[in-house]
Amino acid sequence: MSYDARRLVGIQSERVTNVSSTDYPGHYPDEDHEWSLEIFKKNLKVKVQRLSNRSIDFDVVGVDASIANAFRRIMIAEVPTVCVENVYVWNNNSVVVDEVLSQRIGLIPLNVDPDLILMKETPTDQATDRNTVVFDFNLTCERNPKGKKDSINPDELYINHELLSSHLVWKPAGEQEEVFAGNPPAPTNPNIVLAKLRPGQEVHMELHAVKGVGKDHAKFCPVATASYRLLPHIKIKKPIPPHLGEKFQQCFSPGVIKIDPRTKGVSVDEYNVRKDSVSREVLRHPEFKDSVELSRVRDFFLFNVESEGPYSPERMLPEAIKVMREKLKKIRQAAEALYDQVAVDGDVTMADV
């Protein structure tokens, strides 16, 4: 596989070259790089590579870094989720103080589909069944009467000695019973330990979960990680001598370099080249210095997204694009309104900023 030299970001031992994209009108004489949806459609390639219950790997080829980065940023900071925001403490005599326990409770990922809930316009808005999900959190630790005296295992000695995320009890209000009928609100992971209790200690709280976004608080972030990297590209400029084949192979991540068992010929694995970490180890060896060229493909993005929370991993990109388009729509409406106003008045109003 070879790429147009303009698409490659060069990687040398101590520097990178050709970093910026140049596909702008006026950059190259006699070349038109004006935006064209047809050309974009033709060059765009999106391909899902791996999908699990918690994460997804996909390639986006043919977009600018600013676009790929916008999707990544939105997945982290602007795709909404539902989390506990207000905690009303009736009683808490555990060793974990109220504010620390509340903070821990806020971080529990909930399975509530954010589409079923409205976002509060301001934090002080009245809580209603449309914008708030209420949980009861009530646990008292007791001595286990059947426990052996000489045991040191808290599981045998005490009842309810761990406050877990599974102890959240959803309190449906208003129309919520019907709205959440298919999927009653609960934590995605029932085994999160929030506090440890001993006999006589009790936690009794009411939790109000609301819809929010990651840029407000990290607990609302729907992903564990959302990242991309550029596809590595390795060009072998002159054949690697057979006796150095294995040493050459060791310079790259496992699977990247193939050695033909019969001819001992060294080549790059077309698919597995994406596994390379681009450590530049190969450039440290004088014998390989002139035989290889390392680079990355500027518009070939390998995304990896780990979902944590209500969205299945394959839903993350469509949700991010939905948010992006919503933002663009809002700005466009404002720009059009501004245009109409200026066109009618014939006068530009400038803000005092």
Next chain:
Amino acid sequence: MTEATPKIKIVKGAAADLSAATYQIHDESHTVGNALRWMLMKNPKVEFCGYRAGTDLLCPVAYWLLPLSFITMITSHAPHACAPHPSENVINVRIQMYGTKLLHCPCRQLPIICHPDNLSSLQALTTALSDLDSLCETVEDAYLTSLREDRYERWEEKS
């Protein structure tokens, strides 16, 4: 967010015909700023486009045009206006269209900018926004098609 804050404001100092202007977009960041800048730069009629996150009265272009003493004067008198505070939730997008003529005002050193095309930078902004939207739609369609039709590895991940 209250309705009192408009989504877009035209920052002081724009050309009267908007052939060159700085737009302040409220409640946005690099996410929209950089993508919008890229799309505006794909427009051959745009001579210059840049953005900054955080409020700054003087966009980079204004810095080039103004004499150094003037900038020092402003920065020392109204530091809040010049130093963008990172916590301010706005971006400034500067758009300059080709064909802008620089005329010098007889009484002052500052150039006056005028342009025959009316409202061209605002039009460029609107076009860029709708082009970005169709780009997003295309990416989403391609992704959903791949998810539906392509063969890919499925695996079970333990939590």
